[in-house]
Amino acid sequence: DGQVPAEVRAQLGRLQFLVLKVALRDSTLFSQKNHPLRVLINRIGAVALGLQQTDPDGERVSSEICRIVDALLSEFNGDITLFVRKLDEFDQFVARELLVAQKIEHAARALEIAQNRTRQFVHVSGMLADALAEIKIDDYLKDFLLNAWARVIERAGRSDAQLEQRMRRVAPDLVWSVIPKTSEQERSCLFGLIPSLLESIRAGLALIGWTVQQQGELIDWLIDSHRY
Numbered sequence: 001d002g003q004v005p006a007e008v009r010a011q012l013g014r015l016q017f018l019v020l021k022v023a024l025r026d027s028t029l030f031s032q033k034n035h036p037l038r039v040l041i042n043r044i045g046a047v048a049l050g051l052q053q054t055d056p057d058g059e060r061v062s063s064e065i066c067r068i069v070d071a072l073l074s075e076f077n078g079d080i081t082l083f084v085r086k087l088d089e090f091d092q093f094v095a096r097e098l099l100v101a102q103k104i105e106h107a108a109r110a111l112e113i114a115q116n117r118t119r120q121f122v123h124v125s126g127m128l129a130d131a132l133a134e135i136k137i138d139d140y141l142k143d144f145l146l147n148a149w150a151r152v153i154e155r156a157g158r159s160d161a162q163l164e165q166r167m168r169r170v171a172p173d174l175v176w177s178v179i180p181k182t183s184e185q186e187r188s189c190l191f192g193l194i195p196s197l198l199e200s201i202r203a204g205l206a207l208i209g210w211t212v213q214q215q216g217e218l219i220d221w222l223i224d225s226h227r228y
Helices: 006-013 016-025 036-053 057-073 081-101 104-132 138-158 159-179 184-207 212-227
Strands: none
Touching: 006 036, 006 057, 016 036, 036 057, 036 081, 036 104, 057 081, 057 138, 104 138, 104 159, 138 159, 138 212, 159 184, 159 212, 184 212
């Protein structure tokens, strides 16, 4: 989420290889939404967003997140109870921040909004995963839909229900577009679909801040897939 401060995103980025290590050891990281490492990472992102209301500069929040990440990287030895302990410590920090700021209602509402965004993204991504479970598609497209496009749908839904529906319709259209066509009628439908599909894709990716280069890589992949 582009609204999460850059410093916090950088700290979360430091956890990439730790998450990979845990995933290789513990497959429940993928199947359990309440896995302590997943909960901790989601909580950090949501709290960093919400506590901007009480700490505009984000110095205290960033400092605490940095401390948590340093501890995870230095202390992890395979025991996932470390994540539970750090989650408890982080929650205690949040409670203290809310009390000190004396803006509990305002901050709590901001936290609720941020957490709802996280839940909505997980929900959309899960729905897409279920829909794609029985369909054989390229791994690149599947990853794009479950991650980038799920974010697009969540972002569109924050302010415009019609735009959200438009972004939702892109998913089945995009999947159908790359499935081999067996008749001239299907190929004709594909040619008619491509302009509006590309327009919607570009509009959606702009919502989540994709660069021109990132969009270009996707469009190149689509051109090759459609030609095939």
